[in-house]
Amino acid sequence: MKVVRNTPPRPFDVAGVFPQLGPLARPAVRLHPRPGSPSPHDSSVGGPLLLPADQPWPYCDKWHEGSVNALLPVPQLYVRDVPLLRPPGQADLLQVLWCPWEHPPEYKPPTALFWRTAADVTDVLAAPPEPSEVEYEGYVPEPCVIAPEHITEYPNFLELSQELQQQLSDWNTWQAAGVAVDPSYEIARHEFYGNELSGAPGWKVGGWPSWGLTDPIARFCVDCGGAMSPLLTIASREWDASTYGWVPYEDQDLAALGHADVANPPKVQVSRGNDLQLYVCPTGHSHTDLIQ
Numbered sequence: 001m002k003v004v005r006n007t008p009p010r011p012f013d014v015a016g017v018f019p020q021l022g023p024l025a026r027p028a029v030r031l032h033p034r035p036g037s038p039s040p041h042d043s044s045v046g047g048p049l050l051l052p053a054d055q056p057w058p059y060c061d062k063w064h065e066g067s068v069n070a071l072l073p074v075p076q077l078y079v080r081d082v083p084l085l086r087p088p089g090q091a092d093l094l095q096v097l098w099c100p101w102e103h104p105p106e107y108k109p110p111t112a113l114f115w116r117t118a119a120d121v122t123d124v125l126a127a128p129p130e131p132s133e134v135e136y137e138g139y140v141p142e143p144c145v146i147a148p149e150h151i152t153e154y155p156n157f158l159e160l161s162q163e164l165q166q167q168l169s170d171w172n173t174w175q176a177a178g179v180a181v182d183p184s185y186e187i188a189r190h191e192f193y194g195n196e197l198s199g200a201p202g203w204k205v206g207g208w209p210s211w212g213l214t215d216p217i218a219r220f221c222v223d224c225g226g227a228m229s230p231l232l233t234i235a236s237r238e239w240d241a242s243t244y245g246w247v248p249y250e251d252q253d254l255a256a257l258g259h260a261d262v263a264n265p266p267k268v269q270v271s272r273g274n275d276l277q278l279y280v281c282p283t284g285h286s287h288t289d290l291i292q
């Protein structure tokens, strides 16, 4: 049975109050990974990949405690499930793998990204190798199916012009528009925009990246110098107390009970509770990643 998740609508249309935000709206797809038994023919997190049996499995080429390490599947996404993916050529399948090890100098798991054409894979690899070295269990995702959901996002507060930042921090603007803002935001007013109205927390494709560990950093392709765009966010949780307004309707009963696992079905922990953002060159050259 197909898993479905629906995010409640935002408290109000923020671009209606701040028209300068209108042109900055971007589509995103929340992936909502949920426990399941995906096959190689399903989109998944931590599930089996659709890989040709005669193709060598990707390994990490960095230093471990003595051995080479097979990479682990993280998400496999079919374009039919996530049309927002813009694959190069005829490809219709994205596979991202990582080494479950925080490698220096940035102490993050190195990622490998493959675009594939599903119809080309006739003889599917049945028994993939497993990594011999796992530094943290949080880099071994529990198998999940996904429930893709299209939403609209606006930039992180830190990516906005100073003028817009000031407007969003000015209580008078909100009050003049008749917007009832939770009094708990009285001390840090811009957090209302950040928590409730801009970008969705959790696993997603496209949209706007979140910032906070660092100021926003533009990412450029090493091959052509072009600006890279956000492809995928791998998250350590789908919501917490500050982003509770993004809990899908279908999860609200369980979320209310306070079980931490409900907010993180793949049980992934990136760098002790952060996100790993993947960016790609729009022409398909290269990808890069960043912890936030």
Ligand SMILES: [Zn+2]
Pocket: 060, 061, 062, 063, 064, 069, 099, 100, 101, 103, 110
């Ligand atoms: Zn490695």
Ligand SMILES: [Zn+2]
Pocket: 221, 222, 223, 224, 225, 226, 281, 282, 283, 284, 285, 286
């Ligand atoms: Zn490029």
